[in-house]
Amino acid sequence: MCGDGLSNGHNGTTSGVNGGFQQPPNPYTGPSDYLSNVANFKIIESTLREGEQFANAYFDTETKIKIAKALDAFGVDYIELTSPVASEQSFQDCKAIASLGLKAKILTHIRCDIGDAKKAVEAGVDGVDVVIGTSKHLREHSHGKDMEYITKTALEVIEYIKGTGLEVRFSSEDSFRSDLVDLLSLYKAVDKIGVNRVGIADTVGCASPRQVYELVRTLRGVVSCDIETHFHHDTGCSIANAFCALEAGATHVDTSVLGIGERNGITPLGGFLARMVVSAPDYVKSKYKLHMIKEIEDLVAEAVQVNTPFNNPITGFCAFTHKAGIHAKAILNNPSTYEILNPADFGLTRYVHFASRLTGWNAVKTRVQQLGLNMTDDQCKEVTAKIKALADVRPIAIDDADSIIRTYHLELPHAEKIAANGHAEHVVA
Numbered sequence: 001m002c003g004d005g006l007s008n009g010h011n012g013t014t015s016g017v018n019g020g021f022q023q024p025p026n027p028y029t030g031p032s033d034y035l036s037n038v039a040n041f042k043i044i045e046s047t048l049r050e051g052e053q054f055a056n057a058y059f060d061t062e063t064k065i066k067i068a069k070a071l072d073a074f075g076v077d078y079i080e081l082t083s084p085v086a087s088e089q090s091f092q093d094c095k096a097i098a099s100l101g102l103k104a105k106i107l108t109h110i111r112c113d114i115g116d117a118k119k120a121v122e123a124g125v126d127g128v129d130v131v132i133g134t135s136k137h138l139r140e141h142s143h144g145k146d147m148e149y150i151t152k153t154a155l156e157v158i159e160y161i162k163g164t165g166l167e168v169r170f171s172s173e174d175s176f177r178s179d180l181v182d183l184l185s186l187y188k189a190v191d192k193i194g195v196n197r198v199g200i201a202d203t204v205g206c207a208s209p210r211q212v213y214e215l216v217r218t219l220r221g222v223v224s225c226d227i228e229t230h231f232h233h234d235t236g237c238s239i240a241n242a243f244c245a246l247e248a249g250a251t252h253v254d255t256s257v258l259g260i261g262e263r264n265g266i267t268p269l270g271g272f273l274a275r276m277v278v279s280a281p282d283y284v285k286s287k288y289k290l291h292m293i294k295e296i297e298d299l300v301a302e303a304v305q306v307n308t309p310f311n312n313p314i315t316g317f318c319a320f321t322h323k324a325g326i327h328a329k330a331i332l333n334n335p336s337t338y339e340i341l342n343p344a345d346f347g348l349t350r351y352v353h354f355a356s357r358l359t360g361w362n363a364v365k366t367r368v369q370q371l372g373l374n375m376t377d378d379q380c381k382e383v384t385a386k387i388k389a390l391a392d393v394r395p396i397a398i399d400d401a402d403s404i405i406r407t408y409h410l411e412l413p414h415a416e417k418i419a420a421n422g423h424a425e426h427v428v429a
């Protein structure tokens with residue numbers, strides 16, 4: 001049971017019945033349509049930018065480098081860093097990470113401002129992500145600029161960055177509360193001068209998957225450059241929205257480890273890949289070192305002093321724990337009955353719980369076998385009833401259930417032990 005402090009596969013009944021886990025053909029991969037990039041997307045990992053905006057985050061240089069190296073080894077395509085104008089140390093950290101020679105491209109994130117752009121270029125990064133708010137809310141209360149000014153400045157800043165040979169992305173903050181005509185006109189203008197990517201950002205987490213699909217699909221028809229997407233999690237849609245964006249033709253998704261970011265954060269790297277490995281298994285497994293997810297999440301969790309949530313996809317404490325008897329029996333026969341993700345893909349193991357009143361004799365029988373005891377099915381059923389009886393009185397631990405099983409077995413009459421074993425010489429008197 002989660003509350004018992006068990007971790008996946010460390011205790012209790014681990015499923016060994018179907019050791020060679022075979023997923024049946026997966027209906028969720030679905031037929032792809034011509035717009036979809038579900039099996040062909042890039043990750044812009046923003047733990048070191050959006051993630052630094054998480055309330056608890058303080059990354060010193062050494063920690064930033066550790067995180068950047070881990071993300072690079074994991075296989076992310078880009079690593080986005082905090083603006084070099086945020087502070088002197090932020091600038092120095094950009095320079096340090098940009099000079100590590102990582103495979104991932106190093107980006108920094110700036111306001112739509114020529115001074116910021118110059119500092120970004122000076123930092124030695126591979127590319128610059130430029131952003132400015134386009135919604136009425138932000139135009140009036142953040143920077144106070146109108147669409148004409150935004151367009152003119154965007155073109156200047158993009159031209160400047162392009163002129164230095166760096167990759168450049170232009171994004172609107174609060175895209176989903178921006179006027180569609182304003183937005184499309186702006187993106188059309190920056191696409192025309194050769195921006196590498198445009199970005200759509202759900203800055204306040206207000207968008208639904210359907211709204212995301214519609215906006216990205218519309219944008220796909222207007223620009224020829226790549227489309228990056230960024231989703232906040234305020235209303236719980238950050239993974240679904242990222243997925244829908246890819247279905248509609250987006251090419252890049254922003255993530256952060258554990259989803260850390262402003263407020264309750266953005267699309268989490270692990271949760272996003274849990275979604276994607278189901279929809280595009282070959283692409284995801286060949287590109288990303290999925291077994292590293294746990295160590296990367298642990299690294300970041302420690303750095304920002306949080307625990308991994310119990311229900312986190314993949315690494316949550318109970319993500320591969322099966323408890324109810326009906327589930328346990330089927331899982332023991334074939335794990336694909338109640339698992340869409342294979343824990344082995346992430347270097348993890350499943351755990352079948354048997355010390356509770358929801359258990360069933362099939363789970364208990366497997367435990368009996370693990371304990372090296374021989375009992376008939378009827379005996380397993382009888383001992384299951386005893387486990388349930390105690391579990392009706394109080395929560396029980398594995399040791400309680402094991403001790404009920406051992407005591408029951410010890411007290412079986414000699415003849416019944418022989419019958420269960422089939423071989424008299426194996427019976428311990």
Ligand SMILES: CC(=O)SCCNC(=O)CCNC(=O)[C@H](O)C(C)(C)COP(=O)(O)OP(=O)(O)OC[C@H]1O[C@@H](n2cnc3c(N)ncnc32)[C@H](O)[C@@H]1OP(=O)(O)O
Pocket residue numbers: 053083085086087110111112113131132133142143144173203262
């Ligand atoms: C949605 C997002 O997450 S966007 C990324 C957010 N990231 C950051 O804010 C990085 C960390 N920020 C910082 O260190 C600081 O805010 C700085 C260095 C960028 C600016 O600091 P300050 O000059 O002290 O300004 P302050 O933070 O109070 O206000 C933001 C300023 O940027 C302007 N601004 C805001 N957004 C933009 C934009 N996208 N493009 C251009 N200017 C902008 C505002 O008008 C305001 O300028 P003001 O001096 O005329 O008031």
Ligand SMILES: O=C(O)CCC(=O)C(=O)O
Pocket residue numbers: 050109129130131171172173174199200201202203204230232
């Ligand atoms: O640069 C972007 O696309 C996104 C900026 C951001 O963090 C946001 O709008 O929430």
Ligand SMILES: [Zn+2]
Pocket residue numbers: 050203230232261262266
């Ligand atoms: Zn954000």
